[in-house]
Amino acid sequence: MxxxxxxxxxxxxxxxxxxxxxxxxxxxxxxxxxxxxxxxxxxxxxxxxxxxxxxxxxxxxxxxxxxxxxxxxxxxxxVEDADGKYAATLSVQPDQMPHLDFADLQTALALLPHEQREALLLVGASGFSYEQAAEICGCAVGTIKSRVNRARNRLADIMHLTDVEEELGPDRLTLSVMAAVA
Missing domain, CATH: 1.10.1740.10 (RNA polymerase sigma factor, region 2, helix turn helix motif)
Structure with a gap:
């Protein structure tokens, strides 16, 4: 120019x-x-x-x-952190476990019957109400509730989960190491 x-x-x-x-x-x-x-x-x-x-x-x-x-x-x-003191106090959970958890979930979802998977994804992942999901699927609200419940139970069985909050996410060892570092 x-x-x-x-x-x-x-x-x-x-x-x-x-x-x-x-x-x-x-x-x-x-x-x-x-x-x-x-x-x-x-x-x-x-x-x-x-x-x-x-x-x-x-x-x-x-x-x-x-x-x-x-x-x-x-x-x-x-944040001004020229000497790196602030950065040293930060800790991040390792990102391997969430990727593995997600891969396990994808595998387990693929094992569900189509109707259950569809209902669970509409209500659980997409955030539709039971009524909206029933309208989308062209069935009764009770049917959607039943499919979602069965899908959740089947996923827990497939993934061998007994206590979802304890078994998903970082394990106790990872949490204790992060607490010690922080």
Whole structure:
């Protein structure tokens, strides 16, 4: 892309003032320089939006100000942790078990009769009410309730679950290690 020489000169002439404005906003020379650079990159990319005859410096200052505020909103959500102390306190459950649990569930679902699987997925996974699921399947509400109940019981049998809350998710050893680390 070719930029008109007068537009380029106007941009270069405004650069020291942009830098001063950036420093006043950020109180950091390096961040201000990055902000000015990003401003000029965006200005060049959007030069077709600049209306010749208007104030180039005002247009550039507007871009810089908008970039600063966008960056400020992003940074406000970030946590400063230069020495890594905060990150060291964070712990995440290993992600292998949920993947394995999900694979087991998929296998078990495939073993259910079609009507039970359909009813369970409509009510349990898709969030439809029993009435809505009955309407979708074209059967009575009691039939849907029965299918869902049978499907849940059959899944528990297939997956050898006796206490669902204890058997799904992280095991006791994983939870104790995470508690000790935290």
């Amino acid at each position: 070719t930029i008109d020489a007068s537009v380029r000169d106007s941009m270069l002439k405004a650069t020291p003032n942009l830098r001063a404005f950036g420093i006043s906003l950020t109180n950091n020379v390096d961040r201000a320089d990055d902000l000015v650079q990003e401003t000029l990159v965006r200005a060049i990319a959007n030069i077709h939006r600049f209306q010749p005859g208007t104030n180039m410096q005002a247009w550039l200052f507007t871009i810089l100000r908008n970039l600063f505020h966008s960056e400020y909103r992003k940074r406000r959500r970030e």
